Amino acid sequence: MAELMPGQKRLTPGAVISDIALVGWFVFALFPLLWMLLLAMKTPAEQTTTYFAFSPTLENFVTVLTQRGTDLTSVDFKSALLTSVINCGGAVIVSLLIGIPAAYAAGRWKFKGSEDLMFNMLSFRFAPELMVIVPLFVIYNEVGLFDTKAGMIWVLQLVTMPLVVWILRSYFQDLPEDLEQAALLDGYTRRRAFVMVALPLVRPGIAAAALLAFIFAWNNYVFPLILADTNASTVTVAITKFLGGGGQAYYNLTAAAALIGALPPLVLALSIQRYLVRGLSFGAVKS
Amino acid sequence: MTTVTKERPTAPGPELPTVPDSRRRLRPYILSLPALLVVVGILYPFVLGAYYSILNYAAANPNPEVVWFANFASVLADSDFWTSVRITAVFAIAATVIETVLGVGIALLLNRSSFVGKIFEKVLILPLMIAPVIAGVMWKLMFNPQFGVLNYVLGLGSSFDWLSKNLALWSSILVDVWTYTPFVAILVLAGIRSLPREPFEASEVDGASWWYMFRRLMLPMMWPYILVAVIFRFMDCLKAFDSIFVLTAGGPGLATRTLQIGAYEDSITFQNYSRGSTYMFLLWIIVFITARYLVKVLGKAQRRAAGAEEE
Numbered sequence: 001m002a003e004l005m006p007g008q009k010r011l012t013p014g015a016v017i018s019d020i021a022l023v024g025w026f027v028f029a030l031f032p033l034l035w036m037l038l039l040a041m042k043t044p045a046e047q048t049t050t051y052f053a054f055s056p057t058l059e060n061f062v063t064v065l066t067q068r069g070t071d072l073t074s075v076d077f078k079s080a081l082l083t084s085v086i087n088c089g090g091a092v093i094v095s096l097l098i099g100i101p102a103a104y105a106a107g108r109w110k111f112k113g114s115e116d117l118m119f120n121m122l123s124f125r126f127a128p129e130l131m132v133i134v135p136l137f138v139i140y141n142e143v144g145l146f147d148t149k150a151g152m153i154w155v156l157q158l159v160t161m162p163l164v165v166w167i168l169r170s171y172f173q174d175l176p177e178d179l180e181q182a183a184l185l186d187g188y189t190r191r192r193a194f195v196m197v198a199l200p201l202v203r204p205g206i207a208a209a210a211l212l213a214f215i216f217a218w219n220n221y222v223f224p225l226i227l228a229d230t231n232a233s234t235v236t237v238a239i240t241k242f243l244g245g246g247g248q249a250y251y252n253l254t255a256a257a258a259l260i261g262a263l264p265p266l267v268l269a270l271s272i273q274r275y276l277v278r279g280l281s282f283g284a285v286k287s
Numbered sequence: 288m289t290t291v292t293k294e295r296p297t298a299p300g301p302e303l304p305t306v307p308d309s310r311r312r313l314r315p316y317i318l319s320l321p322a323l324l325v326v327v328g329i330l331y332p333f334v335l336g337a338y339y340s341i342l343n344y345a346a347a348n349p350n351p352e353v354v355w356f357a358n359f360a361s362v363l364a365d366s367d368f369w370t371s372v373r374i375t376a377v378f379a380i381a382a383t384v385i386e387t388v389l390g391v392g393i394a395l396l397l398n399r400s401s402f403v404g405k406i407f408e409k410v411l412i413l414p415l416m417i418a419p420v421i422a423g424v425m426w427k428l429m430f431n432p433q434f435g436v437l438n439y440v441l442g443l444g445s446s447f448d449w450l451s452k453n454l455a456l457w458s459s460i461l462v463d464v465w466t467y468t469p470f471v472a473i474l475v476l477a478g479i480r481s482l483p484r485e486p487f488e489a490s491e492v493d494g495a496s497w498w499y500m501f502r503r504l505m506l507p508m509m510w511p512y513i514l515v516a517v518i519f520r521f522m523d524c525l526k527a528f529d530s531i532f533v534l535t536a537g538g539p540g541l542a543t544r545t546l547q548i549g550a551y552e553d554s555i556t557f558q559n560y561s562r563g564s565t566y567m568f569l570l571w572i573i574v575f576i577t578a579r580y581l582v583k584v585l586g587k588a589q590r591r592a593a594g595a596e597e598e
Contacts, residue, residue, distance in 0.1 A: 019403040048434035102322035105315035128526040131567040134554045135332035219418035269416040277477040
């Protein structure tokens with residue numbers, strides 16, 4: 001059998017079997033993505049008739065992003081992309097502005113109610129979304145927040161705020177207090193010590209939390225599905241609309257839209273890969 | 288002055304004399320206040336949802352009355368609800384178990400850092416970062432009996448239906464496994480890489496077998512990491528919605544009607560807010576109890592793993 005810890009580099013039967021098993025998983029994991037890419041490059045005539053042999057075209061990506069696609073499928077994908085950027089960017093900024101001070105307080109001091117606040121934040125991560133959305137659906141319709149970007153930014157706090165607060169608390173906890181104490185002794189105010197000393201040191205944490213929060217907000221589907229219509233609806237909802245678009249099947253356009261919608265999270269995730277584990281586990285696993 | 292702070296690093300540090308004591312004690316609360324307001328703002332609809340569950344509130348009945356536990360009685364007496372409970376349980380348990388076993392396996396294989404592993408590790412997270420709903424769309428296209436690529440590649444012909452009554456639930460689980468196995472794998476891999484090397488080298492010198500080392504050394508030390516992954520996955524699976532909703536919308540029949548999809552049907556499709564909220568309240572109780580239990584197990588495992596590392 002293969003070794004448990006890295007070290008030996010011999011070509012044993014166990015090592016070969018292990019590699020074959022790995023290849024097996026990655027064929028399974030990557031095949032759907034490859035297939036989407038192929039489907040996205042087929043012409044309407046080829047989309048249901050061929051599997052691997054066809055003349056590839058990039059036209060579908062253009063169609064999806066322009067008026068032609070909207071006329072064809074009645075899905076305005078370009079404006080959905082823009083809405084996604086505004087909703088998610090707005091939600092992350094609000095979460096950072098509100099979450100960083102709270103994370104700092106919870107990471108730096110033990111005070112009454114701090115654990116309760118943190119636990120409440122975490123429970124949002126695990127609460128069934130519809131429990132909150134159904135009443136919000138009623139409230140939003142009453143106060144006029146239904147199908148608005150402000151309404152979406154508010155409800156997305158359910159996704160972004162727990163991530164930001166929990167990840168950053170774990171970063172602030174790891175920060176030795178001595179550094180700030182030294183700054184205070186040098187005559188800095190608390191606020192300046194925080195801004196000039198603590199904040200720059202957790203910058204990687206802030207970047208990781210912000211990007212991860214953006215990714216999860218981007219990938220969210222239930223909130224815009226129920227709380228938005230044409231004005232504030234996002235990429236994830238738009239992609240599903242291609243499936244039934246106009247009574248006719250545009251599978252190649254669906255695939256192109258799916259790939260475009262999946263691209264931003266993929267690029268962002270690869271750029272923060274080092275911090276991903278800590279972020280995904282809410283600071284529970286540090287690597 | 289400096290020496291004093293070094294001796295007591297956790298005690299409240301020195302401050303400028305101009306900052307009054309009361310303000311210093313209030314500081315954490317002031318910093319947390321905006322976040323607290325957000326929490327309250329989100330708890331408000333949550334509590335309102337709980338309140339809906341004792342009303343008879345629906346779009347058709349805009350002036351609801353308190354009916355106390357009538358909704359709970361009717362939901363609990365409804366066989367569709369229990370079908371949803373069973374489907375949710377099967378989905379959550381099967382998906383979590385499969386993802387954990389595969390994820391731990393992949394982590395162990397990647398930890399050997401073979402040439403093949405090093406290449407694949409870079410793309411491991413790709414499925415995880417794709418929106419679950421997009422994953423659902425992708426697999427729906429692949430599942431299609433006529434032109435879907437799966438039946439072609441696997442040689443199943445054009446009559447094999449992945450989303451039929453008997454298979455739809457397992458096909459949904461397959462999509463979840465595709466998306467989230469990397470989540471377990473990267474968490475466990477990070478855990479394995481943080482383990483100390485000495486115990487393994489020592490028992491290798493002693494001539495211990497691979498299986499013995501895995502069971503007696505690695506598994507106990509890794510257990511907390513595995514449990515963190517299990518908690519996240521199981522809790523998320525209990526409220527599975529996105530990918531199932533695009534794949535089957537709960538059908539055919541009730542075949543994939545998880546509790547969240549049931550709640551969606553009741554409250555959004557049929558606009559019976561009270562009944563939907565009752566579903567959600569019951570699901571929330573299940574989630575809450577499960578979370579408490581799993582966190583307790585995690586705490587125990589962390590203490591035991593800390594003990595194992597000291598040995």
